[in-house]
Amino acid sequence: MPVKHNDSDGENTSDGKDQVEEKASSEFEKPTNCDDLVRRELGEFGWFQLRSVLIIIIPIIFSGIRNDYILSAAAIPHRCRIPECGENSSLLTYNPDWILNAVPETKSGFSSCDRYAPTDSAINGSLDYCPASLFNHTIVVSCKDFVYANDFSVVYDFDLGCNEWLRALAGTVGNIGLILGLPLTGYISDRFGRKVALVVNIVCLGLVGVIRAFSVNYAMYMILQLVQTVFGSSVYSTALVLATELVGPKYRFIGVTLLSMYSLGQVMMGGVYWLIGTWRYATLALCTPCLFMVVYYWLLSESIRWLLVKERYAEARKIIETAARLNKKSISDNSMEALLKPQQRPLPRLQVKKTGLIRTVIRSPILLTRVCTTPIWWIAGTFVYYGLSINSTGLSDTMYLNYMLTSAVEIPGCFAGAFLLTKIGRRATLSSGFFLSALCSILFIFIPNGMYVVRLLTYLLGKVGVTMALASLYLYTSELYPTEYRHTFLAFSSTVGRLGAIVAPLTPILEQYWTSLPSVMFGAMGLFAGALVLTQPETLGTKLPDTFSEAELLGKSVNRQNSEI
Numbered sequence: 001m002p003v004k005h006n007d008s009d010g011e012n013t014s015d016g017k018d019q020v021e022e023k024a025s026s027e028f029e030k031p032t033n034c035d036d037l038v039r040r041e042l043g044e045f046g047w048f049q050l051r052s053v054l055i056i057i058i059p060i061i062f063s064g065i066r067n068d069y070i071l072s073a074a075a076i077p078h079r080c081r082i083p084e085c086g087e088n089s090s091l092l093t094y095n096p097d098w099i100l101n102a103v104p105e106t107k108s109g110f111s112s113c114d115r116y117a118p119t120d121s122a123i124n125g126s127l128d129y130c131p132a133s134l135f136n137h138t139i140v141v142s143c144k145d146f147v148y149a150n151d152f153s154v155v156y157d158f159d160l161g162c163n164e165w166l167r168a169l170a171g172t173v174g175n176i177g178l179i180l181g182l183p184l185t186g187y188i189s190d191r192f193g194r195k196v197a198l199v200v201n202i203v204c205l206g207l208v209g210v211i212r213a214f215s216v217n218y219a220m221y222m223i224l225q226l227v228q229t230v231f232g233s234s235v236y237s238t239a240l241v242l243a244t245e246l247v248g249p250k251y252r253f254i255g256v257t258l259l260s261m262y263s264l265g266q267v268m269m270g271g272v273y274w275l276i277g278t279w280r281y282a283t284l285a286l287c288t289p290c291l292f293m294v295v296y297y298w299l300l301s302e303s304i305r306w307l308l309v310k311e312r313y314a315e316a317r318k319i320i321e322t323a324a325r326l327n328k329k330s331i332s333d334n335s336m337e338a339l340l341k342p343q344q345r346p347l348p349r350l351q352v353k354k355t356g357l358i359r360t361v362i363r364s365p366i367l368l369t370r371v372c373t374t375p376i377w378w379i380a381g382t383f384v385y386y387g388l389s390i391n392s393t394g395l396s397d398t399m400y401l402n403y404m405l406t407s408a409v410e411i412p413g414c415f416a417g418a419f420l421l422t423k424i425g426r427r428a429t430l431s432s433g434f435f436l437s438a439l440c441s442i443l444f445i446f447i448p449n450g451m452y453v454v455r456l457l458t459y460l461l462g463k464v465g466v467t468m469a470l471a472s473l474y475l476y477t478s479e480l481y482p483t484e485y486r487h488t489f490l491a492f493s494s495t496v497g498r499l500g501a502i503v504a505p506l507t508p509i510l511e512q513y514w515t516s517l518p519s520v521m522f523g524a525m526g527l528f529a530g531a532l533v534l535t536q537p538e539t540l541g542t543k544l545p546d547t548f549s550e551a552e553l554l555g556k557s558v559n560r561q562n563s564e565i
Helices: 007-029 034-042 047-067 164-192 194-212 218-232 235-246 254-276 279-299 304-309 313-326 333-340 357-362 365-394 399-408 410-423 426-446 452-480 483-510 517-533 548-552 557-564
Strands: 078-080 114-118 135-142 146-148
Touching: 034 313, 047 194, 047 218, 047 235, 047 254, 047 279, 047 313, 078 114, 164 194, 164 218, 164 235, 164 365, 164 483, 194 218, 194 235, 194 279, 235 254, 235 304, 235 452, 235 483, 254 279, 254 399, 254 410, 254 452, 304 313, 304 483, 357 365, 365 399, 365 426, 365 452, 365 483, 365 517, 365 548, 399 410, 399 452, 410 426, 410 452, 426 452, 426 517, 452 483, 452 517, 483 517
Parallel strands: none
Antiparallel strands: 078 146, 114 135
C-alpha cells in the first residue's frame, strides 16, 4: 500500500531535523577539552593565571643557583709556592717583586704550574728578598704546593691548583645528575602532579645546597653536587609545564618569558657571590630561602589539564570554580558536565597502555622521528648555552661581572624569543636562535684580542641567540607531545640534551690545545641543530595535543581547524 504523507507529518519531520541540528550545535558549543574551556568561558589569561604565574616566578628565580658550580668551582689564579723564599701558606702575596726569579715567565705573566728548581747550595731567602741566585734557571719542575690569588672558590679550599680536569668535573658531575633527575621529576610530575614535583625539587635544591656548603673535602662536595642536581634540578622545567597548562593557547609563550626570571636568578647569584666572596657563605645565602618554599604545596593550584587527564574530576571542579571566580567568569552546568564527563573523541586514541609507550612510538614514524630529533636540539642548546656561560668567566679579570653580563643578556633574549614565537612561529624562532648563535661563535674566532669591546659584544650577542633557542625549546618541545606524557617526553629530551651540558664544562680546557676550539664547536653545533629544526611541523596556532593521535596531526589542516573552533 502507498504511504500517505500529510502536512502534519511534514511539519514534524522538519521540526525533528531542526531539533537534531540544534542539539548538534549545542553539543558543538560545549567545551570538550581544557583548551575549549579556557578559550570560551574561563579566560585565557586572567587573575587566576596571573596569580599562579607570579607565585611560580620566585622558585624559578632561585632555580638558577643549581649552576653555582660555575662560580663556586671557578678557576682562580695560582702559582707555585716557593718555600725557599719563606712562603709557608697558600694565601700570600700572589705577585711579589721577586716572583720571576723563581717562576718562568709566560705571555700572560708567569707560569701557574711550573717553577725553577732550587740550587743545591742555596741560602733561604725571605718574603721580602728572594734573589735569582737561589734558583737554577736551566731546570724547570712542576709545583708541589700552590699560592692562590684569593680564597673565593673550592679551588683554594681543596687545593686544586693545576688540576683543571678535576675542577671541571664539578660541572660535569652536576649535569650527570640532571640526566638522573629529569626523568625522575618527569615521572613524579606525570604521576603525582606538577605541584608536587615543583615543591620536591625546590626544597631539595635548598636542603642539599645548605649541606654542601659544609663540605670538608672535594669528594663530599662532588657527591652532594650530584645529589642536589638529581633531586633539585627540574624546578624550571616543572614550572614551565605547569604555567603552559594553566593558560590559554594564545598565552603559551608565557613559559618563554619565565626563562627571563631564570636568567635574573643567575644575575642574582653572580651578585651574591660578588658581594659575599667566599663560596660557602654565598651558597648558604642562596639556598636557605628555598627551604621555606614548602608552603607552595598549599599556595599553588594544580594543573587543571593534568587533573582532567587523570580523571580527578572533583579536584578539577574546585580549581575551575576558583579560577572562574577570580577571572570574574561564569561556567554553565552543561559546560562543566561536558568537560568533567567527556564524550567519545572523534580522533582514535593510540592504545598506549596495551602496547606500551615505547612500542607505540616505534610504530608511528612521525612520533619516532620526533623523539629522535628533539633530544639533538637539546644537546646543541645546552652545550652552547652552558659553554658560553662557563667560558665567560675568562673574558676579563672581573669574573663575577663577566658572568652577570652573560646572564643579563639572556633577559632580552627571552623577550625577543617570546615576541618572535607569536609572530613568526616556533620553528622559525628556534632555528633563527641557533643560526645567530653559530654565526657569532664563528665571527668571534676572527676578531683580534685587542678589540675587547667588539669581542665582548659578539660574545654576548651569541648568548642572546642561544637563549632564544633554549627558551623556544621548552615551549616547542611541550607542544609537540600529548598531555598524558608531555612532561615525560620533555624530560626525556632534556635528559638526553644534558650530554651537551656534561661536555660544556670541559671546553675551557680545550683552549690549551687551540684557543678557538670551543668557539668552533659552538658554531658547528648551532648550525646543525638549526637545520634539524626545519624538519618538524609548526605548532603556532594549533591546539595543544592531548592524545598521540592529535600529536601526529600537528601541523596538518585538521589540527589547525580544531584550534580555531
